[in-house]
Amino acid sequence: xxxxxxxxxxxxxxxxxxxxxxxxxxxxxxxxxxxxxxxxxxxxxxxxxxxxxxxxxxxxxxxxxxxxxxxxxxxxxxxxxxxxxxxxxxxxxxxxxxxxxxxxxxxxxxxxxxxxxxxxxxxxxxxxxxxxxxxxxxxxxxxxxxxxxxxxxxxxxxxxxxxxxxxxxxxxxxxxxxxxxxxxxxxxxxxxxxxxxxxxxxxxxxxxxxxxxxxxxxxxxxxxxxxxxxxxxxxxxxxxxxxxxxxxxxxxxxxxxxxxxxxxxxxxxxxxxxxxxxxxxxxxxxxxxxxxxxxxxxxxxxxxxxxxxxxxxxxxxxxxxxxxxxxxxxxxxxxxxxxxxxxxxxxxxxxxxxxxxxxxxxxxxxxxxxxxxxxxxxxx
Amino acid sequence: xxxxxxxxxxxxxxxxxxxxxxxxxxxxxxxxxxxxxxxxxxxxxxxxxxxxxxxxxxxxxxxxxxxxxxxxxxxxxxxxxxxxxxxxxxxxxxxxxxxxxxxxxxxxxxxxxxxxxxxxxxxxxxxxxxxxxxxxxxxxxxxxxxxxxxxxxxxxxxxxxxxxxxxxxxxxxxxxxxxxxxxxxxxxxxxxxxxxxxxxxxxxxxxxxxxxxxxxxxxxxxxxxxxxxxxxxxxxxxxxxxxxxxxxxxxxxxxxxxxxxxxxxxxxxxxxxxxxxxxxxxxxxxxxxxxxxxxxxxxxxxxxxxxxxxxxxxxxxxxxxxxxxxxxxxxxxxxxxxxxxxxxxxxxxxxxxxxxxxxxxxxxxxxxxxxxxxxxxxxxxxxxxxxxxxxxxxxxxxxxxxxxxxxxxxx
Numbered sequence: 001x002x003x004x005x006x007x008x009x010x011x012x013x014x015x016x017x018x019x020x021x022x023x024x025x026x027x028x029x030x031x032x033x034x035x036x037x038x039x040x041x042x043x044x045x046x047x048x049x050x051x052x053x054x055x056x057x058x059x060x061x062x063x064x065x066x067x068x069x070x071x072x073x074x075x076x077x078x079x080x081x082x083x084x085x086x087x088x089x090x091x092x093x094x095x096x097x098x099x100x101x102x103x104x105x106x107x108x109x110x111x112x113x114x115x116x117x118x119x120x121x122x123x124x125x126x127x128x129x130x131x132x133x134x135x136x137x138x139x140x141x142x143x144x145x146x147x148x149x150x151x152x153x154x155x156x157x158x159x160x161x162x163x164x165x166x167x168x169x170x171x172x173x174x175x176x177x178x179x180x181x182x183x184x185x186x187x188x189x190x191x192x193x194x195x196x197x198x199x200x201x202x203x204x205x206x207x208x209x210x211x212x213x214x215x216x217x218x219x220x221x222x223x224x225x226x227x228x229x230x231x232x233x234x235x236x237x238x239x240x241x242x243x244x245x246x247x248x249x250x251x252x253x254x255x256x257x258x259x260x261x262x263x264x265x266x267x268x269x270x271x272x273x274x275x276x277x278x279x280x281x282x283x284x285x286x287x288x289x290x291x292x293x294x295x296x297x298x299x300x301x302x303x304x305x306x307x308x309x310x311x312x313x314x315x316x317x318x319x320x321x322x323x324x325x326x327x328x329x330x331x332x333x334x335x336x337x338x339x340x341x342x343x344x345x346x347x348x349x350x351x352x353x354x355x356x357x358x359x360x361x362x363x364x365x366x367x368x369x370x371x372x373x374x375x376x377x378x379x380x
Numbered sequence: 381x382x383x384x385x386x387x388x389x390x391x392x393x394x395x396x397x398x399x400x401x402x403x404x405x406x407x408x409x410x411x412x413x414x415x416x417x418x419x420x421x422x423x424x425x426x427x428x429x430x431x432x433x434x435x436x437x438x439x440x441x442x443x444x445x446x447x448x449x450x451x452x453x454x455x456x457x458x459x460x461x462x463x464x465x466x467x468x469x470x471x472x473x474x475x476x477x478x479x480x481x482x483x484x485x486x487x488x489x490x491x492x493x494x495x496x497x498x499x500x501x502x503x504x505x506x507x508x509x510x511x512x513x514x515x516x517x518x519x520x521x522x523x524x525x526x527x528x529x530x531x532x533x534x535x536x537x538x539x540x541x542x543x544x545x546x547x548x549x550x551x552x553x554x555x556x557x558x559x560x561x562x563x564x565x566x567x568x569x570x571x572x573x574x575x576x577x578x579x580x581x582x583x584x585x586x587x588x589x590x591x592x593x594x595x596x597x598x599x600x601x602x603x604x605x606x607x608x609x610x611x612x613x614x615x616x617x618x619x620x621x622x623x624x625x626x627x628x629x630x631x632x633x634x635x636x637x638x639x640x641x642x643x644x645x646x647x648x649x650x651x652x653x654x655x656x657x658x659x660x661x662x663x664x665x666x667x668x669x670x671x672x673x674x675x676x677x678x679x680x681x682x683x684x685x686x687x688x689x690x691x692x693x694x695x696x697x698x699x700x701x702x703x704x705x706x707x708x709x710x711x712x713x714x715x716x717x718x719x720x721x722x723x724x725x726x727x728x729x730x731x732x733x734x735x736x737x738x739x740x741x742x743x744x745x746x747x748x749x750x751x752x753x754x755x756x757x758x759x760x761x762x763x764x765x766x767x768x769x770x771x772x773x774x775x776x777x778x779x780x781x782x783x784x785x786x787x788x789x790x791x
Binding site: 015016032036040059060061062068069072125126128129130131134135136137139140141143144145146147148149150151152156157158159160161162163164165168169170172173174175176177178179180181182183184186187189190194195196197198199201202203205206207208209210211212213214215216217219220221223224227228230231232233236237238239240245247249251252253275276277308311312313314315316317318319320321322323324327328329331332334335343345346347348349351352353354355356357 | 382383384385386387388401405406409410428429444445448513514516517518519522523524525527528530531532534536537538539540541544545546547548549550551553556557559560561562563564565567568569570571572574575578580581582583584585587588589591592593594595596597598599600601602603604607608610611612613622623624625630632633634636690693694695696697698699700701702703704705706708709710711713714716717728729730731732733734735736737739
């Protein structure tokens with residue numbers, strides 16, 4: 001990592017050292033919110049049921065059947081198995097600066113009523129409203145938020161984004177809310193404990209709230225336009241080259257001219273109609289065949305570097321395999337090693353880096369109940 | 381009662397979507413966020429195709445995308461290429477807790493406003509830099525938008541049908557995620573500063589912000605040494621699972637049956653499903669299964685289908701579009717959209733912060749400011765300039781309230 005001039009490195013590692021977070025639910029969303037605290041040095045305790053958090057069963061699985069996804073979400077955390085019939089009687093709860101939970105997973109006996117600590121509920125739809133209590137998933141969030149409606153062929157069906165994206169976004173957003181309010185307490189702006197209500201649906205509206213606003217203004221988005229085609233930008237998409245895929249975005253007249261020059265399509269460069277991205281989108285049927293033909297003569301790698309040298313925002317679109325070899329990501333340690341069940345594998349590192357107080361890069365994952373002895377006989 | 385982040389001052393040099401969204405969250409929680417633009421180098425999110433006609437029509441004040449990510453902020457214009465403008469920015473930095481920027485690599489060093497220069501003025505400042513690929517490495521100065529960030533993350537290789545190209549999810553997917561991570565980065569550094577009094581440099585790569593969203597694919601590749609398959613709307617372990625057509629034009633419902641109990645409930649709703657057997661059998665007959673379900677969903681509106689399925693505890697949701705979001709009962713009940721009057725555009729909906737501590741969302745205090753709206757407040761009240769000094773700045777074009785076309789445009 002490059003040196004930052006004048007940066008004094010703090011010997012103390014861990015921004016959140018001294019902060020204790022208890023996750024009593026272990027959904028992907030609660031785990032991710034807690035992970036960001038753990039990555040920067042908070043003591044995060046997973047208070048798990050006897051059979052462990054549900055994330056312990058998520059694919060992909062390691063050779064012994066343990067979950068790699070659980071491992072990614074839970075590096076450098078403690079695992080304690082709950083032993084009390086009432087959640088508030090658990091010894092760990094008395095230590096918590098913040099309790100993170102998913103209301104779906106709280107039984108009445110295990111509820112947080114009477115808790116005199118900060119809490120952060122991360123639920124699919126929020127703690128109130130007509131959908132409170134409805135079943136949720138990453139896909140229902142992407143459906144209701146409007147994101148899914150824009151993905152796929154015009155004739156449909158729209159495509160479901162894979163994985164746990166909605167929950168990761170929900171967890172990240174809840175982390176922001178919780179940390180903002182913890183900071184408020186430290187600054188003296190808040191005294192009483194807070195009960196934060198973080199909605200995964202509302203967090204995922206970050207992609208589409210503008211679509212609602214534009215609809216109100218009488219400028220609704222057009223219907224789904226097809227794979228990799230989105231208003232108001234053209235050319236935009238992922239196109240095949242001689243070897244691999246190139247990501248293309250042209251927004252400004254200058255970028256369009258440079259892109260035409262790069263692909264030797266100069267006859268399009270100065271046409272007045274094509275100086276606006278919306279007009280280009282309306283003319284996509286004319287432009288696209290020529291762009292595709294030109295791209296097929298070049299390697300994606302070559303176009304990427306030459307394009308970027310011309311200040312055109314082009315991208316290589318790496319496969320999962322290629323991702324680990326991208327020199328930019330290698331140089332920044334974008335992936336780090338997680339150790340679980342005797343295996344070591346690569347996982348995404350924390351996306352933001354505090355230079356003076358860096359995060360953990362990867363790390364070990366606790367087996368279920370690994371810290372029972374410490375927490376159930378009194379924290380040392 | 382104080383607002384959570386009241387007392388914090390953030391200098392905001394961000395433009396576009398990601399950076400302003402990062403600082404918007406801080407402004408929502410009560411931090412004083414001072415957005416700095418110049419009349420020539422104004423936020424390109426106002427328009428990337430600015431013309432004289434657009435300026436004459438006050439287009440700079442009407443951009444919905446600009447208005448949506450800049451509410452609750454103050455706005456000051458300063459020409460940072462002019463020595464006096466630069467000096468005034470440094471005076472603001474001296475009185476601030478943090479500065480956030482997402483300029484193209486090389487711009488701030490050229491202006492002598494990079495971290496090394498800022499800490500000469502304020503050694504405790506937190507500086508958050510959030511370029512597309514991060515501030516280090518061979519691509520640190522490469523140009524990107526939210527779409528480029530999505531392309532570069534590898535995520536498109538996990539989305540869509542196996543026989544289709546790698547599939548994007550959004551026109552600017554990387555922006556929103558970069559913005560949320562930007563908030564996280566600033567708050568983390570401010571927490572450290574609150575504890576220790578020390579500021580620092582924070583580096584955020586917007587592409588790396590997308591990697592957690594691709595985690596399952598990344599882990600599959602790393603653990604199994606093979607490229608993960610794309611399944612389209614199918615699920616390798618569950619059926620029925622997919623997006624089904626409903627009554628009406630482009631109307632759909634997503635249905636995910638992942639437990640035996642849900643499958644039993646499906647059969648009570650759709651008796652024709654009875655012959656499809658156990659999970660292994662259903663996975664084998666997926667096409668027929670989906671067709672049978674589609675016959676049922678096509679008889680219902682997406683809203684009715686969702687509620688019928690949810691009443692049986694089956695995971696389902698209608699697919700909304702932008703217009704639908706305005707009427708979405710859950711969002712309406714939680715007052716997710718807040719309505720504020722704004723000069724030039726009138727009454728506008730604004731999206732609430734996605735977290736709250738009260739029954740109502742965090743109130744949005746003010747709409748996005750107009751260009752240079754708070755010049756006097758910032759220069760007079762915060763920087764203690766006199767009226768005549770401010771008038772001189774206006775005369776020199778260092779401050780202003782109307783955009784001008786730059787000599788060379790470089791969003």
